Amino acid sequence: MATAVTTDPMLPQPYLVQSISKETPDTFTLMLAPEEGANGTSFQPGQFSMLWVFGVGELPISISGNPSEHKHLVYTVRSVGQATNALVTQSVGAGVGVRGPFGTGWPVDAARGRDVIVVAGGIGLAPLRPVIYEVLRHREDYGRLVVLYGARSPHDLLYRQELAAWARQRETQVLVTVDYGGMSWRGHVGVVTTLFKYARLKPSQSVAMVCGPEIMMRFVARELISHGLSRNDVYLSMERNMKCAVGFCGHCQYGPHFICKDGPVFPYEQMRPLLEKYEL
């Protein structure tokens, strides 16, 4: 499916806020729709948009909605600073500038006919949710779906009801863990790599897609390889400072790669020599 960048990639298009829902104390999901009469937008799972708040600033945010739904764009945003806070405190009906979608997507096509392993850490589940939607929508085209998700604490878990719903799908295993359990948590406690031993994997026929803090991705990728996956079947979503999202400002370079246009999704094979390099 080709990505439609229907308008000038340098100009923000006004999208109106349809809803903002709270996922966790600091994380919110925004649903945006293009203004009356404007074209709907399609995107590939893993792509991101540059979201602009009038006069405040612009940020790269992964699209976390359903790729088969063309009327809206959905984003899950963690409020960590001035610009993200401005974004999540917009009123319904306010205009937010959208540029994009940009970047390379997850290999949902290459994964057809194979098992899909989704490993997410923290907010990393947001850019992976479109993959889960895609796999569940075309269930026959894929083998088993394994979702391994780790967050800091039970308060920080995203999409709790959806996680439960996904777990009920056939040939689907959803395992969730937290770093800090708290009092009433009855689930698993430990970093996300500790979930691997409970996952039913068939490594030789699996494609893994990983997103989370870079340290977590490094450990998870190693774990996946030690379980027998090929380095070309493990994909990571990388992150660096982004200003233009079109490969001109130079900020997002990671080794020879521009994360905005050569990524953010990369096969682990390409990333492995770079991940070890301190201050690259």
Next chain:
Amino acid sequence: MVAESVLATRETSWSEAVSQEVHAILLASELERLIAVLVRKGYAVVGPTVRDGAIVYDRLESVEDLPAGWTDEQAPGHYRLKRRDDEARFGYVVGPQSWKKYLHPADVRLWSAERQGGTFRILNNETKPKAPQAFLGVRACELAAIAAQDRVLLEDKYHDPIYGARRADAFLIAVQCTQSAATCFCRSMETGPGVANGADLVLTELLGPKGHRFLVRPGSDRGAEVLTEVHTSSATDADLHEAEAGVEKAASQQVRSIDTNGIKELLYRNFDHPRWDNVAARCLTCANCTMVCPTCFCTTVEDASDVTGDHAERWRRWDSCFTQSFSYIHGGSVRTSSKARYRQWMTHKLAAWIDQFGSSGCVGCGRCITWCPVGIDITEEVRALREGESHGKP
């Protein structure tokens, strides 16, 4: 037939067309008319002029603005203007500025926007300058730098309309170097000192016994068209030889070089070389090198609004990978040490650029060496990496 050896090695159909028939002689006194023709055609003529103790690029109103009789003495961390004993108009090498000042401007307002109810409207701003520009005095290394920026800003996944508009309209008059500075190394980077293609007109200044004149050849149709409107006479073999000798002299004067064999792999595999600590102890991360480098293209985007909050603007400004905030993501910068930032710049320039755009990002102009306040020499750093590799020493 002009000897190929002093020309840059890129082969195109234009180098086939370079022949005696195409060359002509333009008297120094005709230069004024050339400028006038360009002005009449609507060009804003930009070229070298003396200001603040340097030869910079600025609007030229007449030939009088050219740095006649001036030359530049360059060394690591050193730049001085000296008087020549002739009145050569282009008897210098390169100054602190490059043509990116005009093609990839340092401050551009991308667009402005205004509030409308709860939403906003973008007022798309004109990306073109008011008049097309003619660059007088483009060196071979600078043509290579423009070609490098073409690849970055026009020929990759996206197209920068600001650069594109300025570039398409720009009329380039190259002037071949007949001398090199101590900091030049275009020869080893295979970007000069002779000009092959990429310019609309190619001049070589001749100060021989036949008087002050320029050997000129067109490099494009519109260059040829402009030539028909100035007074030229035919060039003789002697003229061609004098020009060739001048360019050859420039080539032979170069004392610096980079051995580009396997340079990409050299830099990639020496990420942890102790030499980086050595240069980090000297580097001030002042970003001068990125400002003077003709191929550096990094920019940042700044959003601003007025006091009422109803009007917002987005500006694009030059940025440098040497700044602390360049690599900032939530929580902190990735490259906090000066070592990491110097290494990033040099590795990008000489190695990653090749993977990204198919050729080196360095054109051998030597500006980074001249304008580094502590005189860090990129050619010396490459040599140190190679030698340190084989001897295991920093």
Next chain:
Amino acid sequence: MESLERIIAEHPFFAGLESYYTGLLVGCAANVRFHPGTYIFKEGEEANEFYLIRSGKVALELFAPQHKPIVVETLEDGDILGWSWLLPPYLWKFHAHATQDTRAISLDGKCLRAKCEQNHDLGYEVLKRFAQIMERRLEATRMQLLDVYAVR
């Protein structure tokens, strides 16, 4: 009802162990079951056995003043619970709290310890396997310490 011998022999943790040693282990093994809420062992108690969890969930807990118990890790099917029986002072460092109905095989650590002292080859095989578990737990714990999801 699977035989204890088969379960132990086929468990990845004991893979490669000579059948003589597996036989020894079986000799000290028993099926056990813990109802939800049971403390399998408590911090400070003598550590004389270890467990191979077959099903259920066990939370490793630490108590600190003014805190309710902090769960530092949870173990489930196939995990090995406990190594403090192997090294002096042979005392448990955590509480092990069965938070679900948990079935496990308990192995007589005290007995095994004595046998390791007599037979150093067996001792080496056992220590090698536990060292691996400890290494993985250490790595995971260090990652937990990094608090990678926190906002800086």
